[in-house]
Amino acid sequence: MRRLRYNVAASLDGYIADVNGGFDWIPDDSTVDFAALFARIDTVIMGRVTYEVMRSQPELPFNSGTRVYVVSRTLDRNTPGVTVVRDDPVALASSLRHEAGDGEIWLFGGGQLFAALLAADQVDAVEITIAPVLLGGGIPLLAHVDHRTALELVHTHTYPSGMVAVHYEVKRGATRV
């Protein structure tokens, strides 16, 4: 079974983008090892809002050959470089997780897609890199859901920029607390 990881940067108050969708509050930190992250993933899933933010960047931040799925009811199906999935992100995630191989799946954002996949027990790991800032508003790292999810801390790392990475496994089965 391939693992699906929600890996995002967030403010201390839990936002993955500011009220304008921006992320200029994430400090540059040359010690962040993106290569290690990219080496273990071969598939990326994201919601439409996250895609629009990412598309505004000069280039996609993924290795060539990475499969990119965007869950959206409105995005043009012929958008180059990505596969648009109209609905049922749970079926998409389940199908990708059951593929052969051990490449991992990166849930790149955002909070609504995370909520849908978390509720359907499709998320294996939650990895948040906390930036040293309070945004006071924006896009929450998790949209509102009506149950709790227990996590198990597996790793922390403090970066020179003051970012703190906290990595968790989702506690399955015994998970709803």
Added chain:
Amino acid sequence: MRRLRYNVAASLDGYIADVNGGFDWIPDDSTVDFAALFARIDTVIMGRVTYEVMRSQPELPFNSGTRVYVVSRTLDRNTPGVTVVRDDPVALASSLRHEAGDGEIWLFGGGQLFAALLAADQVDAVEITIAPVLLGGGIPLLAHVDHRTALELVHTHTYPSGMVAVHYEVKRGATRV
């Protein structure tokens, strides 16, 4: 100048209480050194909602002799054990911070009071102990505010229970990013 610290436990998604005001999601952890925290504070400020939650507990979690201020327009002024402050929490915080001595002031909650004091530059330190859980909703650690606040990471600690403490100084002056 006395220091004012916002010190709370929060879920990974940034809530200090669940949708019912509860905090049974905070793990018991015998290694949490409450004595060290209490030793350095002699004054506590909190909002009314936080006070109502705390009041439901068998006893106040503070040392005897600790001054407790509750900011509330509705709480009875004769509530025993606390000083009720009707309005202007900024004036209260400023007055307490300018008192002689080096006892510290613990902003115990909640997110609305924190927002008001943060906006008025009355908060010196932000200390969040992150519990290994996603609540999906509840009382945010910071109510919505319309500006960012830059922080400087000064300390982290990982507890056996999987809680992670992240301590920051509020960056004054250069603070709004």
